[in-house]
């Protein structure tokens with residue numbers, strides 16, 4: 086599904102190398118987790134994959150089902166099935182959540198040459214999926230993320246993911262700022278989407294999320310590289326001992 | 337009257353220079369830029385007392401009207417063009433314009449659809465006016481008796497200088513509402529016209545208004561009798577078709593005691609590389625307990641991406657809230673014109689009267705907009721509210737200029753002004769020029785202003801969800817304009833949203 090090879094990325098305006106050769110393959114239907122200290126480049130990886138401005142790829146490649154991601158516009162990557170649940174979801178004043186969702190869903194359908202969803206069909210599906218995430222009618226009407234609590238913002242990201250039905254989902258610290266109940270809702274939302282054709286890349290600091298969303302593979306990222314890859318037990322090791330030992334190992 | 341210091345501007349940082357730099361050019365996608373080839377009858381170029389007399393004669397006006405016009409012309413000759421607005425345009429040669437043009441087919445009213453110049457019909461079709469109304473607009477006699485569809489908007493269409501027809505006339509008459517062209521009103525309702533014309537915008541008001549008073553060729557007239565709620569929305573559709581022709585329409589709306597009317601105005605013009613002049617005057621009289629909503633979607637040709645051509649839009653619009661508890665609400669979406677000079681105003685004369693002004697002004701490429709409002713508080717407990725959303729893209733300049741004046745007798749009056757500017761790109765400008773004068777101790781004026789840039793994070797968020805960049809900009813900008821779009825009647829709100837998208841096409845790279 087997602088294949089990243091030797092990815093080197095620097096900031097566009099500064100001489101600062103952030104990713105220093107990332108190699109990562111996520112197979113279809115699998116859940117991979119990335120853990121790592123702050124500043125190690127996890128968010129940068131998610132931004133570069135989704136096409137945010139401000140970064141320069143100096144070497145390496147990234148493909149989604151064989152298609153060169155780095156060559157595409159952000160919206161083309163989205164239409165190809167790449168979704169990023171943002172670490173900091175963005176507020177869009179004056180634009181209703183429903184309007185936003187519908188515009189997004191139809192934009193992707195259009196890009197893929199599919200028919201637009203009718204208002205009635207769209208509403209039916211949204212209401213259903215919103216309900217399981219405990220997103221009420223009021224939250225659907227309010228402007229996108231404006232005045233949302235941290236937990237509401239993250240649930241809203243998962244709702245967007247559920248509506249867009251991407252095949253490659255990247256979740257960037259979706260668990261940060263969530264209380265226990267919200268964490269459960271979000272994980273259930275994610276688990277409900279797990280399927281053979283859909284893969285996940287879950288970026289997190291904490292084992293707790295991985296208790297709910299069971300990863301197949303865990304990677305540790307530090308200083309712009311994946312320094313260790315293992316099974317779920319690797320996450321537990323980090324939870325108990327921190328990153329210090331792992332970092333020492335590499336050096 | 338002195339301009340206050342610029343209020344603190346709240347500029348959002350963090351916009352990526354690249355998006356900002358990548359301001360592309362509008363690719364001449366103006367949707368209404370075609371021209372109708374119709375045989376026209378023109379008066380000779382230029383303006384002088386003979387032309388004024390000719391216009392009056394063509395409209396079969398009574399002597400008093402001719403005199404009124406001639407007095408205005410005499411006045412105009414002593415005036416000079418105002419230069420205080422933040423707009424720059426080449427000198428207008430007022431003698432190199434046609435002041436009167438009308439489709440030849442309108443000289444004699446067609447008897448049936450077959451007699452109507454098919455090109456005129458075609459024009460209305462392209463403008464999206466429903467078929468059933470096209471016939472009436474084309475001036476077919478008796479067409480009003482046809483059963484009309486669901487759409488309850490009465491339309492008066494002005495094609496170049498001449499009103500070509502008004503729909504739903506009979507139905508309106510039943511309610512006692514008069515909705516006709518101003519030339520008809522001059523003939524059929526002289527007592528109303530004499531009483532009110534020039535009573536809100538005096539003949540000597542300003543250069544363009546005075547010129548309009550002398551040479552206005554047509555426009556709309558509305559009278560709502562006491563305690564009457566107008567049974568449908570009224571709408572005037574203006575189109576400039578002929579080349580080198582100025583359009584000077586005149587609108588007069590009278591809402592008698594306890595009445596209500598919502599009025600819509602829409603405008604388009606063909607795409608030409610010579611600039612065209614539009615100098616309209618709108619006067620609204622609001623009596624005791626009456627309420628008028630006036631909405632404009634102005635989409636005149638803005639000129640091409642190099643700033644060539646376009647409409648010069650110099651408009652005087654003013655409402656006089658004469659009666660106690662009277663209310664007026666101006667809503668405007670200004671996306672077109674090369675140069676806009678326009679300040680719909682409210683004179684709050686009656687006690688407890690209210691004025692509201694909601695505005696979206698979009699300027700792209702080389703467009704220049706200097707627009708705003710005046711709220712003149714004369715009566716006690718008067719209230720006004722101003723919400724202005726200015727959007728600048730390309731090399732455009734957008735100025736909000738607003739006056740709030742609390743007179744000594746306007747005790748306990750309130751004004752709230754909110755003035756937001758949004759910049760797309762780094763070569764455009766937004767300016768806020770509030771003038772505030774308060775001459776009593778019990779009134780309060782609040783002014784808030786913000787300037788922000790279209791945020792890269794917002795655009796990226798939208799694009800990550802699948803929207804292309806133009807869609808994303810349109811969505812964000814429509815969000816920015818939300819409060820104003822909500823003030824528009826439903827039908828117009830939809831059109832306006834699309835217009836926002838169209839007029840910003842090519843504003844990001």
Ligand SMILES: Nc1ncnc2c1ncn2[C@@H]1O[C@H](COP(=O)(O)OP(=O)(O)O)[C@@H](O)[C@H]1O
Pocket residue numbers: 096103121122123124125126127128129130139
């Ligand atoms: N746009 C940027 N400008 C300056 N520094 C940046 C930018 N993006 C990322 N960085 C830097 O790159 C490093 C990696 O950041 P990030 O990818 O956010 O790490 P993580 O998500 O793992 O905490 C940090 O040192 C961060 O400060």
Ligand SMILES: [Mg+2]
Pocket residue numbers: 127128129172257258
């Ligand atoms: Mg991060």
